[in-house]
Amino acid sequence: MSFESTAAAASSPQPYEVDECRGVLRLYSDGSIVRSSKPSFDVPVNDDGSVLWKDVVFDPIHGLSLRLYKPAAQSPAGAKLPIYFYIHGGGFCIGSRAWPNCQNYCFRLALELRAVIVSPDYRLAPENRLPAAIEDGYEAVKWLQAEAVSEEPDEWLSHVADYGKVFVCGDSAGGNIAHHLAVRLGEGSPELGPIRLRGYVLLAPFFGGTVRTKAEAEGPKDAFLNWELIDRFWRLSIPIGETRDHPLVNPFGPLSHSLEAVAFDPILVVAGGSDLLKDRAEDYARRLKNWGKKIEYVQFEGLQHGFFTIDPNSKDSNELMLIINRFIAENSS
Structure with missing residues (x-):
């Protein structure tokens, strides 16, 4: 030189x-x-052997894996367990199935719901902007369908899983993914046979818009998910040149197709009363209910974004688990 x-x-x-x-x-x-x-959550993994788990590659092209969980205690002879997807959050930019907070919550879900838990990863922004994450959520569900019809199924899963009772839960950004799956697959998920999706659980779903809601504008600046971080997540994940009224971000924005004619499976929406995303979750549930959709909205007063994974053993987290259990029971037949 x-x-x-x-x-x-x-x-x-x-x-x-x-x-x-x-x-x-x-x-x-x-x-x-x-x-x-x-991980951003430096907590110990509470793996006491009561839940069995393993990783499986579901998308070799993009190097994506999912983590499967099931209770170690066997069910009565012949009894099979519902399948419950848990799609992690992180503003489409961070997070992983392998983060300890995610794993600990899935341990609890497997035990308390008596279910097989499927926790998939998805491509993250800004390296992979939307709609990459939503496409990966769809591929994870299609992977389960392939397992259900395989001539050589994974016996770790097939011996205990009831493919006719599948629920999709999304946490924050995962809740956004779950919404788009509900729209794409429609009531009864006919394209997934013999898989049958029975309902969706949206935990503090990550929606946005160019006009701030009251909670976004006036919410505490020291909130766990504050406005600065919300703004950053969207800026890094939205397709370049688009705004927060993009249909993947704002389901009721000026560019979004009306959801009135969409036939949905039942949806449970959950938000914390001090979550800056609360208004959007409540508005989402209210609009769909006004259109006659089978939707339930539950708000935990005084709680912030992600309270159920931050402290999965709290009184409120236990109450939420009971609500999810009831939702599964009511929609399994």
Whole structure:
């Protein structure tokens, strides 16, 4: 290298950080992206052997895996368990099936719901902007269909799973994915046979819009999911050149197709009363109910975004588990 090129390299500005998400995703001025292998939730994994689990690759093209869970205690002879998808949150930018908070919650779900839990990963933004994550959610459900019709099924799953009782739960960004699955698959999920989706659980679903809601504008700045972070997640995940009224973000935006004619399976929507996303979740449930959809809205007063995974053993988290259990029982026949 010549003296001139060496001097130019020495004088060129070093890349600097322009965006950061909970310490695990950092973007730099030169366009580079650094992801930490450490989760943003530094909690121990409570694996006491009461739940069995394993990882399975469901999309080898994109290198995506899902984690399966089932209670270690066997069910009565011949009895099979419902299947409950849990799609993690993280603003479409962070999160993983392998994060300890996600794993601990899935342990609880498997035991308390007496169900097989399917927890898929999906491609993250900004490397993979929407609709990548939504497409991956669909592929995870299609993987389950392939298992159900396979001539050589995975006996770890097939011996205990009831493919006729499948529920999809999405947490935050996962709730957005669950909504779009409900729209795409329709009532009865006819394209998935012999899989039968029975209902959807949207936990603090991550919706947005160009006009702020009252909760977004006036909510506490020190909220677990504050406005600055919400804005950053959308900025990094929305297709370049689009706004927060994109149909994948705002189901009732000016560019979105009306949901009035869509035939939905039952939906349970849950929000915390102090969650900045509360207004959008409540508005979503109210609009669908006014159109005659089978939808239930439950709000936990005073609680923030993600309370059920932050403290999965709290009184409110236990109450939510009972509500989900009841929702599954009411919609399994």
